[in-house]
C-alpha cells in the first residue's frame with residue numbers, strides 16, 4: 001500500500017500552495033484531485049496579491065500546479081471517498097480510473113473547497129466565463145462600479161449581498177425567487193435603496209452579452225451583471241462524518257494551526273469557516289503545511305533517538 005507523509009485532498013489554491021510548502025520542506029506528498037477547482041471559474045481576478053493587472057483562474061492554477069510539481073509533490077487524478085483514522089495516521093479510500101485504491105498518510109490536509117449552487121439557466125457557464133454572471137461580490141464588485149447590478153437570491157443571503165453591492169452602485173435590484181415576505185429585513189434593503197422584485201426563474205435569461213428579465217406584463221429589464229446568491233455546498237463530508245467540529249453550514253472549524261478537531265487532520269481554504277478568498281486559502285495552507293512539517297520533524301527526531 002502506498003504510504004505518504006502527507007496526503008492533500010484537493011488541487012485548488014489551498015491544496016497546491018500547501019503542496020509547494022511541503023515539497024520545499026522535503027516531505028513525501030501526494031495531492032488528490034477530483035476535478036474542477038472553484039478558481040477555474042474565475043475569468044480575471046483583480047484582488048489576488050501580486051497581479052496588479054489581474055490573473056485568470058486557469059492561469060493561476062497552472063502556475064500553482066507547476067510550482068508544486070517543481071518541488072516534488074506528486075499528483076493523482078482521484079476522488080477521496082473515505083477517510084479512516086488509524087493508530088499512526090489515516091487510510092484513504094480513493095476512486096481512480098483503474099478502480100478503488102487505499103493509500104495511507106501520516107497527516108491529511110483537506111482542501112476540498114465548496115461547490116456553488118447554480119440556477120438552472122441555459123448559457124450559465126458562458127455567462128460566468130464572460131463575467132456577466134458572477135458569484136463573489138468581495139472578489140469583483142469593484143469591477144461593477146456604477147453598473148446596473150442584479151442579485152439573484154432566495155433568502156437573506158441575497159439581501160445581504162445586495163446591500164453590500166450598494167457601496168459600488170446606486171442601481172441594485174434583488175431578484176428574489178419566491179415571496180419576498182421570507183426576507184427578514186426589508187426595511188434595511190429599502191434604506192440601502194435596493195429594489196426588490198419577486199421573480200420566477202423562467203423569466204430570467206443570461207448569456208455572455210446580457211442579463212435580461214422578461215416578467216409577464218412588465219417592461220423588459222436588462223442588467224449589466226447578475227450576482228448569484230444561492231449559497232454553496234461545503235465539501236467537508238470526509239471530516240464531518242467522523243465528528244469534526246463544524247458550523248451550521250458544515251464549514252470546518254479549525255485551531256490556530258489549521259488542525260480540525262480530529263487529531264492529524266488539517267483543513268485549509270473555502271472548506272474552512274471564514275472568508276472564501278484565494279489569499280486566505282494560500283495563507284491557511286502555509287500555516288497548515290508548516291505545522292505538519294514541525295510535527296513530522298518531531299517524529300523524525302523520536303525515530304532517530306530509538307535507533
Ligand SMILES: Cc1cc2nc3c(=O)[nH]c(=O)nc-3n(C[C@H](O)[C@H](O)[C@H](O)COP(=O)(O)OP(=O)(O)OC[C@H]3O[C@@H](n4cnc5c(N)ncnc54)[C@H](O)[C@@H]3O)c2cc1C
Nearest residue numbers: 010012013014034035038045080113139269270276277278
Ligand atoms: C466566479 C468566481 C470568481 C472568483 N473570483 C475570485 C477573486 O477574484 N479573488 C479571490 O480571492 N477569490 C475568488 N473566487 C474564490 C476562489 O475561487 C476560492 O476562494 C478558491 O478557489 C478556494 O480555493 P480552495 O483550494 O479552498 O478550493 P477550490 O479551488 O474549490 O479547490 C478544491 C479542489 O478540491 C477538489 N476536491 C473536492 N472534493 C474532493 C475529493 N473528495 N477528493 C479529491 N478532490 C476533491 C475539487 O475538485 C477542487 O479541485 C472566485 C470564485 C468564483 C466561483
